[in-house]
Amino acid sequence: MTDELLVVRAQLGERAALAELLAQWRVPVWTYVRRMLDADRADDVTQEIWLAVVRGLPRLREPGRFAPWLFTIARRSVTDRLRGEYAREQETLAADDVATEDPVEAMVDRAALMNVLSELPVLEREILVLFYLEDLSVEECAYICRTPAGTVKSRLSRARRLLREHLKEKGYRP
Amino acid sequence: MTEEPRLSAQDIIDRLAPVLSPRVRIRAVAALLAGVGGTVFVGTLWWSEPGPLPGRTHLAFALFTVFCLAWATYGGWLLTRRVPLFATDLVIAAWIGLAASLATTAVVTVVAVQRGTGAGLALAVGGVFVAVALALAVRAHARRAALLRRMHELTGREER
Numbered sequence: 560m561t562d563e564l565l566v567v568r569a570q571l572g573e574r575a576a577l578a579e580l581l582a583q584w585r586v587p588v589w590t591y592v593r594r595m596l597d598a599d600r601a602d603d604v605t606q607e608i609w610l611a612v613v614r615g616l617p618r619l620r621e622p623g624r625f626a627p628w629l630f631t632i633a634r635r636s637v638t639d640r641l642r643g644e645y646a647r648e649q650e651t652l653a654a655d656d657v658a659t660e661d662p663v664e665a666m667v668d669r670a671a672l673m674n675v676l677s678e679l680p681v682l683e684r685e686i687l688v689l690f691y692l693e694d695l696s697v698e699e700c701a702y703i704c705r706t707p708a709g710t711v712k713s714r715l716s717r718a719r720r721l722l723r724e725h726l727k728e729k730g731y732r733p
Numbered sequence: 734m735t736e737e738p739r740l741s742a743q744d745i746i747d748r749l750a751p752v753l754s755p756r757v758r759i760r761a762v763a764a765l766l767a768g769v770g771g772t773v774f775v776g777t778l779w780w781s782e783p784g785p786l787p788g789r790t791h792l793a794f795a796l797f798t799v800f801c802l803a804w805a806t807y808g809g810w811l812l813t814r815r816v817p818l819f820a821t822d823l824v825i826a827a828w829i830g831l832a833a834s835l836a837t838t839a840v841v842t843v844v845a846v847q848r849g850t851g852a853g854l855a856l857a858v859g860g861v862f863v864a865v866a867l868a869l870a871v872r873a874h875a876r877r878a879a880l881l882r883r884m885h886e887l888t889g890r891e892e893r
Contacts, residue, residue: 564887571880572819574753582742589738602739609745613752614817622883 566622577616580625581609587693588633594676594688595637604640608633627699630689634703641681675725683718690715752816761811762826766833768805772798773858777841781850820877827870834862 560579568576588608593601611632619628638645676684689700690711697715701708740748751757779794786794812818818826838859845855 560891561887564884564891567880567884567887570820571877571884572821577753578742578746581745585738585740585742585745589740593736593738598736605738606740606745606748610749610752613749614815617817617819617823 562625563623566616566619566625570617570619570622577613584626584629588629590692591630591633591688592637594673594692595681595685596640600640604636608636611636626693626695627702630693630695630699630703634685637685645681675722675729678725679718679721682714683721686711686714687718687722757811757816758818758822758826761808761816762829763808764804765808765812766829768801768803768808769862770833770837771801772805773837773841773862774844775801777844777855777858780854781845781848783848783850820873820880823873824870824877827866827873831863831866831870834859834866838863 562580562583565576565580565583569580585605589601589605592604592608596604608629612629615628615632619625621628676687679687685704686700689695689703690697695703697708697711700715701711704711706714775794775797779791779798782790812826838856841859842852842855846852
């Protein structure tokens with residue numbers, strides 16, 4: 560069953576559809592939260608996100624765009640926890656941001672990727688999680704992060720470069 | 734990394750139970766209706782009191798009105814911020830609101846007529862409430878119908 564059908568049924572008041580929707584998106588939401596926050600806070604923030612989702616679901620006007628809406632809510636909760644880190648992050652785009660190779664695509668060892676991800680700055684970590692781990696498009700990432708698609712692309716490019724550097728430091732050869 | 738969420742889907746749903754329980758919805762609707770109905774009723778009594786009133790009576794009416802408004806605000810806050818009202822809930826809530834508006838209008842009009850202050854204002858105020866409730870009921874039905882239509886479209890598409 561598609562997300563849109565589940566959302567429509569949940570909006571009509573069907574509890575089973577809401578439970579199914581939650582079961583389908585529980586791990587993706589938690590994965591995003593866990594990659595952004597420590598393990599102690601991940602479960603509480605995930606619960607907080609689901610509470611906001613349930614409260615906001617009746618007002619969701621485009622059921623077909625559930626995933627970006629869900630991650631917008633998730634991002635808001637995460638941003639509240641990382642307000643300091645987000646504020647410190649500056650958009651300092653380097654000239655060599657156009658990456659020629661993609662270290663994430665080449666990365667087979669998921670555990671190693673998780674290790675390196677946690678060392679990246681918050682904006683770069685976030686965009687890698689949304690784009691690669693959650694399989695969201697550039698447009699959806701832009702909607703969630705409230706930035707133009709061009710900024711998402713440059714942020715992705717910088718994130719790949721940082722990731723490549725971290726991987727080299729750790730001795731991984733893509 | 735094999736780390737997984739500690740909360741199962743059922744755990745999360747269990748923790749959402751207070752928000753999804755019918756009791757909270759009923760409490761919210763009851764608080765809003767009692768608050769609005771009470772405010773209109775006390776306001777009518779206050780306005781239709783014959784002759785000049787002593788200061789203490791004015792104070793008592795004002796306090797009653799504030800008390801009813803506080804309940805109405807609490808109910809409204811619960812409904813708009815704390816409790817999700819899904820499409821079917823909205824239809825039910827709208828009809829309850831319409832019934833309560835009609836009942837309040839009837840009571841207020843009877844009180845106004847009995848006190849000889851004329852039914853005009855009571856009917857006008859009640860009419861506004863009934864019109865608003867009716868508009869909300871129509872909107873709730875339209876929203877539910879649109880969702881049902883979309884559900885049938887999507888179900889048909891999946892079956893094909």
